[in-house]
Amino acid sequence: MSEILESADLVPARMLNEFTYCPRLAYLEWVQGEWADNPDTLDGAFVHRNADRPDHQPIDTPKTEAAVDEKFHARSVRLESAALGLVAVVDILEVEGNVATPIDYKKGHAPDIPEGAWEPERVQVCAQALLLREAGFTCTEGIIWYSASRRRVRIPFDDVLVARTMELIAGCRDMAQGGKMPLPLVDSPKCPRCSLVGICLPDETNLLLHEAQSPAPTPQKADAPRMLLAPRPESIPLHVVEPGARLGKRNDRLVVELKTEKIGEVRLKDISQVCLYGPVQVSTQVMAELFEREIPVCYFSTGGWFRGIAHGLPHKNIELRIRQHAVAADPARSLALAKQFVAGKIRNCRTLLRRNTEDDADGLLESLAQSAREAERADNIASLLGIEGMAAKRYFAGFAKLLKEERGFRFDGRNRRPPTDPANATLSFLYAMLARELTVAALACGLDPYLGFLHQPRYGRPALALDLAEEFRPLLADSTALSLFNTGELKPDDFVCRAGAVALKPAGKKAVVAAWERRLLSDVTHPIFGYTISYRRVVMVQARLLGRVLAGELPEYPAFKTR
Ligand code: SF4
Incomplete structure (x- = not known):
């Protein structure tokens, strides 16, 4: 379990296990450095911790002094071979004369199948055997110890298993060197148990790929994604x-x-x-x-x-950051992303106004719909920014009309640095929290939050986080502000004005932070995937989907647009 990748040329036997289970899982863990715990991985770590304890006696260890003289056991034995292109850490190595037997610890129960163990586990222990043979030992069988059923299962290393293991070593190395992440499994029962399901997004990716290949509605529309994500983060x-x-x-x-x-x-x-x-x-x-x-x-x-x-050390997914930089250096690909961010934001602004107004007497909704279409057709960043600026001006004029006069807040358009009225002070505070949320999401996904596609790099500006924030401004920040103003949760005396600059007092900040957290934890039905998840999860899913676009897996960024 403590096996780590030390050389790109050597395939760790544990990764071979993952590769046999699912090649995409091996790529995510091995090439991109992704990791996430679930109950299965935590159980596995606990079982291996036992195996690594110096006082721990492996099951069936000979108890007589004579037997101890004949056999010896070693823990966490590291083996590697450049010729095999393989590295492994054997949990317990049992040696008697020239005969070596690797013992691998697994959590869970021994499966009731003729082979005695699942293929990924048999391949992993066979890879250890190949290394032992290379080191000059005779190794004809290995043992898998299943902690839940407290059972040793003997794994004979026959020609078929050895050939399969060699084939998988070559396949795993080719995958890593090819630099292309394998596609997700389709509707696989393995995915719900996979600890990386929230990073991989198997059903979501398959659906988006299916829709990209057949954009017109087809009778064979891909199945709706299963609800494999936890709807809310645990922390x-x-x-x-x-x-x-x-x-x-x-x-x-x-x-x-x-x-x-x-x-x-x-x-x-x-x-x-x-x-x-x-x-x-x-x-x-x-x-x-x-x-x-x-x-x-x-x-x-x-x-x-x-x-x-x-934060601590940066995310290990350097491959993704390399691809992000390549896309940022490509004006056409940057523009394609920027158009989705801006069009998504304008559509969500329109949705917020539509939900809160009874009619569209002055044609504002239609004009925003028109702006979103224009944004999707923009042929350069300057004209896109022009479209976005005009749409924002019209949107905020409509937003001002949503404030209930009796609550004492007025909004005469956006101002900042510093904000000069309570409404703008609240919006600025919420936009800063939104930028922080997206910065954290980008970092967690291995992206560089400072390199954007719509927002240009500027010292200290999290340009990518601001790009990703666009579609969420009306949905998260503006809607939270509206609720705070119109329900009376925020009052004019929650603000202080000094030298023309207006800021929230501590009590006001607490109210805004509480309302923000409630909004992030509120559920929304995903417009593409159909399941219900919290907005905080949606934010993370969008950052992951952007990563898939940058990696070239998905052709187009699907901005989150509520109906
Ligand atoms: S979620 Fe499924 S497709 Fe994705 S890595 Fe895990 S097993 Fe493979």
Whole structure:
């Protein structure tokens, strides 16, 4: 389990197991460095931890002194061979004279099949045998120890298994060197148990590929994707908005203190990000723990500007970043993406207005529909930006009319840097949180959040996050603002005005953050995939789909457009 890839030329036996299970899984893990735990992988890690314990005795270890003299056992034995192009870590190696027997630990029950073990597991242990033979040992059989059924299963290394293993080693190496991710399995029962299902998106990718090949409605429309994703993430961001607060760690919990008083506490395993607003202190111990757990820390100014992000080591998927840079250097491909971001945003702006207005007396909805069509046809970035600017002006004029006068908020168009009225201060704060959400999503997917296609690179600007944010502005930020204003959750005295600049007071910030989190956790029916998931999941799915487009797997970015 602790086997790691040290050389691109050597195929790890564990990856051979994955490749036999699903070539795409091997590519994601081996070539792109993706990893995600699920209950199966955590169980597997626990079983291997036992195998690695120095005091652990493998089952059937000879107990007599004479037998101990004859046999010896070694744990976590690393073997590699350039000739075979293979590297492996044997959980337990049993050696008697010149005869070596690899013992591989597996969680779960021994399957009730004639071969005694599934093919990926037999291939993995056979690969270990090939390495032992190469090292001069006689190795005719291996053992798989199934921890749940506490059973040893003998795996004979016959010619058929050896030939199959050699074929798979070559196939795995070719796949890695080919630089093309294999397509997802189709409607496979393996996918629901695969820990990378949320990264791979098998049914979603197959559906989009099917639709790209037959854009006109066909009688044989691909099956709707199965609901393989958890609808909601298990962890959520921690926001600390109290000026002067201090974030510390006690055991497996983060504790928020103001002066000497504890004002909050949360388990580390329940946190996905930490967001700090203004003068909030964090201990080095907390930072180290957060980096270890791959939890990013996002910094905002007191006024809500997204200032930066700190995280542990960058994502290993360098292949994706190389492809992102190649697309960014290609004006035609950049424009194709930019058009989808802008058209998606305009359509969602139109949807927000349509849902909140009774008629379209001044033709605003039709004019936004027209702008979206023009955006889809734009032949350069300058004209696309012009279309987007005009549409935004008309949209915000319509947005202003949605505010209930009696709540005391007015909106006379967007202003920022600094915002000069409460409505703009709230929108700026929400847009900053949206940019942070997309920055975290881009980083989690292995993308470079600073290299965009619509937004041009500028020092410190998360251009890609801003690109991805476009389609979500009306759906997440503007709709949250509207609800805060019209329900009275935010009141004019939640704001402070200094030297013409308007900002939220701490209580106002708390209200906005709470409303934002509610919005992110609210469910939406996916317009393409048909299942119901939280908006926070949608954001991550969109970042993954963009990655698929950059990698050349999907031909077109499918912006998220609600109906
Ligand atoms: S989700 Fe399915 S297709 Fe994707 S990597 Fe896993 S097993 Fe393969």
